Amino acid sequence: MTRAPALATVLGLAASLAPAQDPAKTDPGKYIVILENARTRVLEFRDHPGDRTHAHRHPDSVLYALSDFARRLTFPDGKSMTRTFKKGDVVFLEGQIHIGENIGASDTHVILVEFKEPPPSPPPSPGATPALP
Numbered sequence: 001m002t003r004a005p006a007l008a009t010v011l012g013l014a015a016s017l018a019p020a021q022d023p024a025k026t027d028p029g030k031y032i033v034i035l036e037n038a039r040t041r042v043l044e045f046r047d048h049p050g051d052r053t054h055a056h057r058h059p060d061s062v063l064y065a066l067s068d069f070a071r072r073l074t075f076p077d078g079k080s081m082t083r084t085f086k087k088g089d090v091v092f093l094e095g096q097i098h099i100g101e102n103i104g105a106s107d108t109h110v111i112l113v114e115f116k117e118p119p120p121s122p123p124p125s126p127g128a129t130p131a132l133p
Contacts, residue, residue: 023056034111043112051108052101058093060119064111065089070104085110 024031024043030053035042047053065085074080075098082103085091102108 021056023053023058026054026056039116041114041116043114045108045110045112047100047102047108049102049105049107053099055097055099057095057097058112058114059095060115061093061095062113063089063091063093064113065109066111067107067109068104069102069106069108069110071108072101072103073098074101 023045024033030045030047030051032044033041034044063085065087068084068086070082070084072080072082073096075096084104
């Protein structure tokens, strides 16, 4: 049966992602905290082609690419995506849990600015009755 091995693979991946935590603790040789205060944390990340991180989480963040690189991100549901960045790219990333793998031919070097505050609540829909305090 082909379903049993596939299910085992998905369950194994889910188990490896379940305890996802702070990347500075899961991969201290790759992530360095360069600034932290009550509202933000700034991380520097470096790795080499073929390197892979442990499962970890990021809150909403801004990524600034200091090099060109390609990565595969694998998520708790077993899905994955490939991302490529060019030096100088700046992108907003929604909070996520993943395992990252450098699948390119160059080192990854980025600055991540993580936001500690939760995202703002969406504005009420037009015509909605405002909530009472």
